[in-house]
Amino acid sequence: MTAHKRTDGRTATELRPMIAKVGVIPNADGSAIFSFGDTVAIAAVYGPRQLHPQHMQDPSTGILRCTYDLLSFSVYDRKKPGPSRRSQEISKVTEWALAPAIDLVGFPNQVVDVQIYIIQADAGTRTAGINAASMALAHAGLPMKDLICSVACGKLDKDIVVDLNKDEEDFEGGEGPTDFPIAKFATSDDFTLMQLDGMIQPERVKEVLEVAKEACKEIYEVQKKALKEVIE
Amino acid sequence: MSSMESTNLTITTLKRMFGEGKRFDGRGLLDYRDIVVTYDVSNKAEGSARVKIGKTEVIVGVKLAPGTPYPDSLDKGNLMVSGDLLPLASPRFESGPPGFAAVELPRLVDRAIRESHMIDLSKLVIKKGEKVWTVMIDIYPLNDDGNLIDAASIGAMAALKKTVIPELDENGIVDYEKKAKKELPVSEETAPISISFFKLGDAIILDPTREEEEACDTRITFGISEWKKQYMINSCQKSKPVSLTEKEILKMMEILPEKFEQLNKKLKKFL
Secondary structure (H helix, E strand, O other): OOOOOOOOOOOOOOOOOEEEEEOOOOOOOEEEEEEEOOEEEEEEEEEEEEOOOHHHOOOOOOEEEEEEEEOHHHOOOOOOOOOOHHHHHHHHHHHHHHHHHEOOOOOOOEEEEEEEEEEEOOOOHHHHHHHHHHHHHHHOOOOEOOOEEEEEEEEEOOEEEEOOOHHHHOOOOOOOEEEEEEEEEOOOOEEEEEEEEEEEOHHHHHHHHHHHHHHHHHHHHHHHHHHHHHHO | OOOOOOOHHHHHHHHHHHHOOOOOOOOOOOOOOOEEEEEOOOOOOOEEEEEEEOOEEEEEEEEEEEEOOOOOOOOOOEEEEEEOOOHHHOOOOOOOOOOHHHHHHHHHHHHHHHHHOOEOHHHHEEEOOOEEEEEEEEEEEEEOOOOHHHHHHHHHHHHHHOOEOOEEOOOOOEEOOOOOOOEOOEOOOOOOEEEEEEEEOOEEEEOOOHHHHHHOOEEEEEEEEEEOOEEEEEEEEEEOOOOEEHHHHHHHHHHHHHHHHHHHHHHHOOO
């Protein structure tokens, strides 16, 4: 249990309410929307399709290409449209988080484009984006080894908590806030995203992984349910 | 970094050798090459350092200039880290807009330094809410033979330790020519550095040469420092589309403090 009361009254291991819906963009080959509380991410998958520019083509496999960004009105101070260094980095780590789960060997020289945008931001945007994108890839019917589930764990002073909201990200005092976004295969303990900002003792990383594993089980159920709904 | 792809032969050979705990240059899998730090790369910078790790060489300069504080931190100075992978340093680097590696390198150094609270930004206020010092760290590799991020983080940390705050004249204009004596408020205890683990097959190695780095499947970089007598991880980023198992991550957590301690001992004579 946390010594610091969470701002929205959640327990340490309680996720914000999740909403997931698949098939939200009719034009796309796969699409989904995923939210953690006030954070809302939408993702579309286009492809496999011919990859341009041609020099990026790989004759041994298809490639995954991800774009992540905040929409201008998703944050209080309007975000200037267009890629920033932050969004370039998140696009790349998202790509790295999703690629291990998807097998594009059958699509040489092709690309699968994943477009992820944040409609409303309240912390945990990259993890919500990855959850949406993972569902969208499955919805597109691409060969996947597993779904990818993602959650931002964290540490507020000495307490390990799951799914930080914006107020908690800005927490002050003691060891401060630590933001620790993680993604993993839904059904195995293979981690595909690990980032961190803040301060945490190396020996406490194990606890964080345990919390992430439990949270990802819940996220997986929400993702599966949404994917089944679209088939029925 | 526009990478040249490793040949299958290199990858199989390295995989086999790493499996036997061997490397081309005779090091153990977790050994760093020799590290040398020198200072005063440019006497126009407020602080600067040159780091050599084997044949990898990086220079880092720190400039200070008065600026306006960010709206969410009116009582703190600003920190900015940038840099470029100049084509000077490697046939693999190309001119033109920065590739992802050139974006990622300064961001990782930024987070390792910022989150460790090595710089006391609250002491860099000139006039509260209006004018603060902006600390600008710029990183340029001179020769890339692998493990640039670790080299750059050591360079940034070392340069900051030797950084002085320039004098302001009566009108509040910076006089860069006047010899400055006031040191940048940096923590004595905290010397953040980054330690990057690389994985090839089942083997985990540290401080790869360029050839080894390119053959590896994935990299995970940790920024680590000491804070109130405890080791603290301040930043982390896993790269490349390959996963890490829980076991591998926990093994790194064991290696990390030991390595940090070892590196600190090596670096002590230079700081």
